[in-house]
Amino acid sequence: MTSQTNRKDMCSLENKIDYVKRMISETDNIVCLSGVGVVMECGALNFNRDDEAYRIEEEYDRCPEEIMSSVFYNVRMKQFYDFYKKEILSMKLTPTATYDALRRLQEAGKLKACITYNIYGTAEQMGLKNVYELDGNIHNNWCSKCGKTFPMEYLRDSRDVPLCDVCKGAIRPGIRLHGERMRNNVLTLAANACAEADVLLVLGTNLFDDMVQFAVNHYQGEKLILVTPHDHFTDKAADVVIHEHVKDILPKIVS
Ligand SMILES: [Zn+2]
Structure with a gap:
């Protein structure tokens, strides 16, 4: 990402939102990368967080990564399903305004695809099309x-x-377990969407994320918008960075 357009003049949140709105009004080829922060705003637990990982280890005597691995699934299927049913399939999510905003962008012909690690199928349930779920879904x-x-x-x-x-x-289960490869056809579709995208809209994650790095490797443009509440040392590579909750900002950008 090389564009530094008006960066000095974009300090205020209002200026950044206006700038992104202009960017979006001038394009009809946006690809969204929906990170873990987006699904957490819907109420999902993040097993990578220290407190959640600790709780899982206390309750199941193993870390979440081990339980959600292909080896564990094949060797200890009952324990896998005990965890999977209680901790994953019983989770109640409430889709946020983020998904309404993305759907409006898609209905306006601007959003071409959404790439995500979200395994809960939230984007498709909210009416989005061309959703590429890198980790499958439940x-x-x-x-x-x-x-x-x-x-x-x-x-x-x-x-x-x-x-x-x-x-x-x-x-x-329809999700990708640790140790398994991503499905080639999904990767190809996601890579093609990124290669053709004019704007990359990165939500609820950072540029260090494998999914974002994969997308950036295929992306040819210079308009990477990052919306996430947490700062990260890689943020400076984005063209616009907004450190806010996605569900609060995206509806304003799309309005
Ligand atoms: Zn059968």
């Missing part, structure tokens, strides 16, 4: 033997390891 599950698909509720409400009602095979 709603698309399938039988490991016959391939029959199952909704999230089937897994959540099962008494033990969820089994296929046709062949009794174990049901595989």
Whole structure:
């Protein structure tokens, strides 16, 4: 990112919002990178936070990364599902105004794609299209033997390891577990969207995030907007940085 346009004059929040509004009014090719901060604003827990990781370790005797790994899933499926059902599938999220704002951008023909690690399927539930979920999602599950698909509720409400009602095979959760590769077709679609994007809208994360680095590697433009409440040493590489909660700022930008 090289543009330093009017950076000195953009100190106030109002000036930054006006600047971003102009940027958005002049383009019809925005790609949004929706980070963990966006889903946390909906009420999701962040297992990377020290207090949450500690609670999980106390309760399950293992760290969240280990439980959510392909090795653990394959070897200790019951313990995996005990955790997955209680800590992931039972989580109640309330989509924020961020998603309404993104949908308005898409309906106006400006937002072309949304790339996310969010496994809860929030963007699609809120009507967004061209959502590339790098870690899969909790709603698309399938039988490991016959391939029959199952909704999230089937897994959540099962008494033990969820089994296929046709062949009794174990049901595989639709998320990417640690140690597994991302799906190539999703990566290709995300990379193509970034390569064609005029504006990258990075929400609720920082430029150190693997997803953002992947996007920036394919992005050819010079208009990277970063909205996140927490500052980070990589922020200076963005063209505009707004340190606020995404749900408070994005509706103002899109209004
Ligand atoms: Zn089956």
